[in-house]
Amino acid sequence: MRRILPVLALMAGAACTTIPPEAMQEAAPARMVAPVLATPDALDTSTYAQPQLARVTHVALNLDLDFVARRIAGTATLDIVAAPGADTIVLDDKGLAITSVTTEAGRPLQWSVGAADGEKGAPLEIVIGAARRVTIAYSAVDADALQWLAPEQTAGREHPFLFSQGQSILNRTWIPTQDSPGIRQTWEARITAPKPLDVVMSGIQQGTPEDLGDGRRAFRFAMDKPVAPYLIAIAAGDIDFAPIGSRTGVWAEPATLGRAHYETSDTERMVEAAERLYGPYRWGRYDMIVLPPAFPYGGMENPVMTFLTPTFIAGDRSLTGLVAHELAHSWSGNLVTNAVWGDSWLNEGVTSYFENRIVEEIYGTKRARQEVALDYAAIIETLAEVGEDAPGTALHQPDGTESAGSAIIYNKGAAFLRTLEQEYGRERFDAWLRQWFDKHAFQPATSAMIYEDLKANLVGSEAEAERIKLREWIYAPGLPENVAKPDPAAFAEIDAASAAYAKDGSLPSGWAAWTSAERQRFLQSLPQERSAGQLATLDSALGLSTSGNNEELFLWIELALANRYDPAVPLAERFLGRVGRTKFVRPLFAALWAQGDWGRPIARRIYAGTRDGYHAATRGSVDRIFAND
The missing domain is CATH 1.25.40.320 (Peptidase M1, leukotriene A4 hydrolase/aminopeptidase C-terminal domain)
Incomplete structure (x- = not known):
């Protein structure tokens, strides 16, 4: 996702117990179940969940959209695995109106909502006893994760619109589950909406919409691979679809669709390029939806349905690095996910590196090198603003330290991988990164895990790790001195034009022929x-x-x-x-x-x-x- 990412706290030094798979009790159908990490650095304090005792493995939603009341209501049925003797599960809840909690057979269960704690919300505790499937009936009005738009806020100005944005911990405002990136879950959904609105979600649509005969239609979706809960997403509105390739396409409002399709028309080629680099695309389809302008971020990498801002539509595909970025998340972030928000660089930094490799494959070396130079300049600017020793400039953020922003999580993370690539060569580096994705597919990861994997499978020894400053890159503030510098010639012409303007006000003669990256460089360099x-x-x-x-x-x-x-x-x-x-x-x-x-x-x-x-x-x-x- 392209944005400045707040980093939530980690709990350091706390004990955590792994439940052996054979000790878990599960009544749900056989589904892919991802592990939950047990090391102290993987303990997520942004959630109330206690996954070492009981955790959610599957969520089934049955919800109705009410645009007048700005309410989503219905049920969430959760499949649970629990350690022997565990009789309670703890979920995350922020503002949900819960009416009942029952077993699969309809027997009421005891439940309670604890005291709320700011953005974290409140714990929802359910006494499950021997039950391994529970159904929660609830509603959510004006949930923070859901943006309800009036018709006049859309391009068509005729129908309302809805979209969600769950990252980091907002999905607990409309889904009662364990809202932590380290507790991956499969899911399915049945959503009803008034005609003529269409619904899309971050899962594969199942069949065609069902006409309910009451002015509403029902849409069904499924995600059969375990994902972090923040990746469950929904959008609904007056939207149409245009295919790009056999597995790619774009949704948008009718008034926007033509421009959106033109701007994203390289997407199928991007998927093919990404597969050549780091292995097969494992999610089936790769579709996108260009949302109304109220969407707060550049893009959101929701599986099989990337959400995009219309602000990337420039008419010349000059800002399609955004599409490459969100696609790259299909490997880094969605396939391998940071277990805690303090390791967000594993998501965004790796993705930013991958994005640039896709851009190079599709648009050439010049554009890729220029975008690297812009990103490097952003790192230097951030360090100048906050100080090179500021704790927030480390990649790994323990103990609730606030990150210094996207130039660290995104750009410094990418610079780290680019430095390793330069040191060991592309062929060797690419082999390492591909095996990292393969080894940890559909699983959470931590900084400690990637450090050990790099040391074992790329760097080779503790002495070499020290020489290459492996630990310093991940855990220390600032920018290590061995950072791979951007190509000094990437903006030579532009920097000369900037210097001339600063000297005597001379305006550049080649502005119309410059790339967007070159124009941005000039504007950023102005006095x-x-x-x-x-x-x-x-x-x-x-x-x-x-x-x-x-x-x-x-x-x-x-x-x-x-x-x-x-x-x-x-x-x-x-x-x-x-x-x-x-x-x-x-x-x-x-x-x-x-x-x-x-x-x-x-x-x-x-x-x-x-x-x-x-x-x-x-x-x-x-x-x-x-x-x-």
Whole structure:
């Protein structure tokens, strides 16, 4: 997923007991059951679950969507495995309205919801006795994971829309289960929705929709491979489908579908390239849905149904690294998942490396090297802001340390793997990474596990691990001195143009022919203090305010607002009114807020009109800015 990822706490040094498979009692049908790791570094304190005693292995949802009440309601039936003598299971619950908990035969079970603890929610304890399948009847209204959009918030402006965003721990607001990345579960679902809306989920659709005769239809889905609970996702709205290849395609609102299909038309080639690199795609189909602009992130790697922001649609496929990134998650993140959020780099860092390899295969070495250079610059910028010794700049984040952001989890993680590739050669490195995916397929992993695997299967010895700074890369803050540097020639022409502009205001003559990465590099390199006249000249010469590329448009608006450039305010208001991506929304409000008496009234006015249209994750990030009043 492309976003800045909050890192939740780990519990260090606590004991954890593994339940041998033969000691577990299971009444459910035979399904793939993933292990739960037992080491202290795999103990997830973002969940109330006690998987060493009893855990969920399968979830069956039967839910109705009510767009008027913004409510999802029905039942969740859970299959459970438990240690001998265990008579209670603990689930995660945040705001669910539970009406009953029963056995498969309908016998009521004793249950209780404990005290709530902020974002973590509350423990839902069920006395299961000998039961190994329980059904929870419940509803969720305005759940944080669910974004209900009114018709006017969609492209078609005729029908409502719904989408979910579960990562990191929001799915507990609409699904009663053990909401931890280390407790993987298979699942199935029956969802009813009013006509003419279609429903898609992060599972394979089963058959055709069933007309219920009451103005509603039922859709069925199944995921027969164990996934982390945050990867259970849903979307519903007026959407159509366009195929790309035999196993790939894209959903979108009718008004968006043509542009979405053009922008994603390289996807089948990307899947083939990814398979050549690191082995077979194991999920069956790879479809995508381009959501309305309120979606808070660039993309979300929900299995078989990647969720995408429309802000990546530039008309020239210049931002399709996003698609490559979400596809790469089918191996790193979905196939092999971080057991705890403090090891998120195993998900995002590995994926960012993989993304760049796909981009190189499809779009060539020049684009891949330029994107590496942009990512490296982001690392250096973050270290300059927070300090090279800041604990949050380590890849592994224990004890609740807050990560310094995406430049660490994504970019530093990718730089680590790129350094190993440079040191040992692509052929050897690729063989190691492929065996890592194969060995841990459909299982959770930790930093300690990848450290030991690297040492045994790539590096070869403790002495070599020390030489290559293996432990320092994973556990220490900052950037090790042996980091593989980006190609200095990647932006030679652009950096020369930036220097010329900084010296005497010379504007680049080749702007129209530059790649998006080159334009972003130039905009990021501009002097931060510009007069109104200088900004007007830039905008007039380069057409910045009319750019169809949202990454470039965002950089221009941010620069303009930081210089109190009044002509850019209406553009910023329109942009913030149509885009809900946190990556763009938060920095622009922050730029306004930093301008005190000039910017804060503008920020308050714009936010008053846009806040209700943002996802809870975006609202929360902006609310924190306004809290500093």
